Amino acid sequence: MLQNKYSFNQSSTELVIFGLPDYSNNDKNDNISIISGWKLSIIDQPEIEGSIDHLKSLIKAFYKCAALSLLDRKEKIESELIDLNLDESGSYRITLKSTKPNVKPLKIKIGYAEFSDIIICFDQLKNFKKIKIDFNELKPNIKKKSIFSFNKNKFASDIIPPLIAFFTVSLFTLIGIYFFENKDSRDKNISKISNNPNIMIKIK
Amino acid sequence: MLLLAIETIDLNGSESMFAISNKLNLQHLFPSKVSIWKLRSNNPMRKSQNINNFSNEQLDGLIKITSEMSKYLYPYVRAIISSKDNYINKPELWNDFQSRYIELIEQRFNTESIIVKNLIDYDYSQEFFKKILLTLSLVSSDEGYNRLKFVLANL
Numbered sequence: 001m002l003q004n005k006y007s008f009n010q011s012s013t014e015l016v017i018f019g020l021p022d023y024s025n026n027d028k029n030d031n032i033s034i035i036s037g038w039k040l041s042i043i044d045q046p047e048i049e050g051s052i053d054h055l056k057s058l059i060k061a062f063y064k065c066a067a068l069s070l071l072d073r074k075e076k077i078e079s080e081l082i083d084l085n086l087d088e089s090g091s092y093r094i095t096l097k098s099t100k101p102n103v104k105p106l107k108i109k110i111g112y113a114e115f116s117d118i119i120i121c122f123d124q125l126k127n128f129k130k131i132k133i134d135f136n137e138l139k140p141n142i143k144k145k146s147i148f149s150f151n152k153n154k155f156a157s158d159i160i161p162p163l164i165a166f167f168t169v170s171l172f173t174l175i176g177i178y179f180f181e182n183k184d185s186r187d188k189n190i191s192k193i194s195n196n197p198n199i200m201i202k203i204k
Numbered sequence: 205m206l207l208l209a210i211e212t213i214d215l216n217g218s219e220s221m222f223a224i225s226n227k228l229n230l231q232h233l234f235p236s237k238v239s240i241w242k243l244r245s246n247n248p249m250r251k252s253q254n255i256n257n258f259s260n261e262q263l264d265g266l267i268k269i270t271s272e273m274s275k276y277l278y279p280y281v282r283a284i285i286s287s288k289d290n291y292i293n294k295p296e297l298w299n300d301f302q303s304r305y306i307e308l309i310e311q312r313f314n315t316e317s318i319i320v321k322n323l324i325d326y327d328y329s330q331e332f333f334k335k336i337l338l339t340l341s342l343v344s345s346d347e348g349y350n351r352l353k354f355v356l357a358n359l
Contacts, residue, residue, distance in 0.1 A: 011282055066351070067351075069338060070338075070355040071359065072335065111285070111286070112341070113282050113285045113289055116285070116338065116341035119345070120278075123345035142358060
């Protein structure tokens with residue numbers, strides 16, 4: 001039986017899927033229901049390949065990371081087979097863990113451009129009718145933000161500056177009140193003295 | 205902001221958006237260019253903000269137009285992101301994009317607002333602009349419409 005092979009390309013990335021039709025599922029000859037292998041090539045990066053479980057983990061992690069990036073949320077994506085995180089320099093760091101013993105994890109660093117190319121390749125695969133993968137189980141599970149959720153960074157940037165401003169204004173106001181009150185009482189003392197007919201103030 | 209980024213890349217953006225809306229058979233929602241403009245002018249950051257009532261269907265149409273436009277512009281969007289990722293060697297595209305985007309923001313938005321002031325600050329706005337481009341690139345596939353809708357529903 002001949003293996004079917006389909007490839008999906010986008011700029012720097014190529015995803016190739018190999019597999020066989022499942023005739024018990026009434027598949028046609030050119031369908032793939034049983035994925036026997038896959039390969040993801042990114043320019044200037046080592047080739048990635050693995051089992052169907054690896055592919056599913058990869059797609060799930062990338063879809064979740066895309067959703068989090070779009071929502072501007074920072075969450076670590078870690079699983080048995082893949083870690084995927086956005087670092088401070090704005091690059092995505094991928095750690096692929098092998099199921100084989102004594103194989104070191106493969107670490108890859110990609111930019112936004114390559115990241116979006118990979119996502120588009122996965123989208124092409126998702127919409128390709130001849131390859132049957134259940135994408136429902138790969139949907140990103142993103143929890144809705146609670147209204148009461150506490151965001152440290154937002155607190156620091158939104159609440160602390162007005163509070164500092166408020167305390168600074170209050171402090172200066174109090175100093176001002178104290179200063180002018182003292183001045184007023186001094187002026188009152190002077191007027192009392194000058195109102196006294198027995199005291200003469202000489203003004204040059 | 206996404207539509208303004210599209211206009212930054214496509215100099216004839218408003219014409220293209222209208223052409224795309226016709227291509228997507230959205231004439232009943234956007235019979236003229238003005239109807240798209242009216243919807244866009246609901247943005248509170250605009251100099252001349254007009255609060256117009258709009259239906260969910262119109263909002264949905266605007267999401268479709270954004271996703272479809274980004275499909276056409278993907279090669280350019282990607283090139284600008286690459287220029288930013290590789291800024292030391294190829295700064296030109298990013299610089300052009302940033303300066304034109306800021307120019308458009310200054311023309312259309314209320315520059316007295318603190319948010320807009322931050323947007324037109326060359327250093328402060330870089331990360332935000334990069335995120336806008338990433339959003340455009342991630343909504344440029346066939347899944348783009350669903351993705352953008354999911355994001356807007358979860359903001």
